[in-house]
Amino acid sequence: MKRMTTQLRGLIAQGPTLYVPGCYSAMSARVLEEAGFEAIYMSGYGTSLSLTGLPDVGLTTMTEMVANARYIAQAVKIPLLADCDTGFGNAINVMRTMREYIAAGVAGVHMEDQVSPKRCGHVAGRVVISFEEAVGKVRAAVDAKNGIDPDFVIVARTDARGAHGGSLDEAIKRANAFLGAGADLAFIEGPTSADEVKRICREVKGPVFYNMTGVSPRFTVDEMRSMGIAMCISPNPLLRAALAAMHDLAKELKADGPAAETRFNARFKDHPLGDLHTFAGFDQVRTWEREYLGEEAMKKYADSVGHVPR
Incomplete structure (x- = not known):
């Protein structure tokens, strides 16, 4: 049997758009598997609220996030992409974070460029780290996973679009730099219109990851395919239900x-x-x-x- 990392990479590559809903526990992951999905996503928001009863503002630790990811990954026979927040520290911390998620059986992660403590990408109050530090953290993540499992998927996220002093121009610049640093997919959080999403798909020089929640517009799968979105998540419909x-x-x-x-x-x-x-x-x-x-x-x-x- 192929490793889960290889399976996820293959699902993304076969395209045109891989749609992946979110879970928050091993039980909810099994429900998605029962429904026939080929891959699933572990929501950081859902993990925080279900484990601690607290909002997604960086209050869950790496240990808690990895433990939840491990329970989910072991409960299903399909690949899991998991939220790993900011990587839980600087570039050196990120290297250990990648090792822990890989050891937990996760097929890939997305990591963002917010300052710590972070918060949900669709609420006010986000601040991002410097461009140089953000790129360095992506490089560290890629180097760490390449030493263990090169097929482990790295989705590099920027919150620059909605952060204090940020812009879509800055977000696209960061997304392309993250891809240049070795990330597999670029994730610009929080576009607020269809025109912004289309611009992202035109100007990002690599596979685009889309989070269809919060302030971001809704599309059908066919619409996303026509724009060239490689992968889309719906993080929390099961949590709300x-x-x-x-x-x-x-x-x-x-x-x-x-x-x-x-x-x-x-x-x-x-x-x-x-x-x-x-x-x-x-x-x-x-x-x-x-x-x-x-x-x-x-x-x-x-x-x-x-x-x-x-």
Whole structure:
């Protein structure tokens, strides 16, 4: 089997536009895999909110981000692109960050040029580091991954478009410099119109990565293909859907108590994922038990009371 890094690189190369939705946990990653996606994305916003209950303002550590990425990568059989914020420090820190993400089984990362602590690329208050330092960090990331797995994908992101004192001109300049430093794709965060996106696609001298969220315009996949966008992410639709569903059920539970759960369970059992034990993987566990535990242990399990997945 090809390495996940090689698989992701191949998916991007085959084009014309690889569309990758975001997850925030191993469970949500498995839902995307079940839906048939060929690759997935770990949202930094989703990681921060789901792990800490806090916004995406640089409060999650490298250890927390890598741990979440590891859980996700091990839960699925498709490649994972993950947010690695600013690389968690200067160029020297970035080198270790690449090693950690690669060791976690991630197929690629995107890294931005904000000052630390960073924040979500679609809220106010962003500041970017100097051009020279930003390019140096990309070079460090590329050199570090080339020493381990040259197929590991580096997406270099600039927030210069929306940062204090920034401009689209500066963002395009940085994007091209990042590609020149060895990045695989260039990511200009926060364009605010279709004309800006089209200009990015014309003037960036290499594959363009697009984040379709926040202030940025929405396109169909066909429209992105016509512009030449190589890869697009939708970071948080699953996060929003989960929040909405949990909130609505929580209000029902508060109002009606256990009766609300009974009503919900009746609806859920008819859902494609309604057999929760099967989705969780108990069928596989039972197969492993029959293969490895022996007859005596299986007799004990057979005598226990409870739901046995199909």
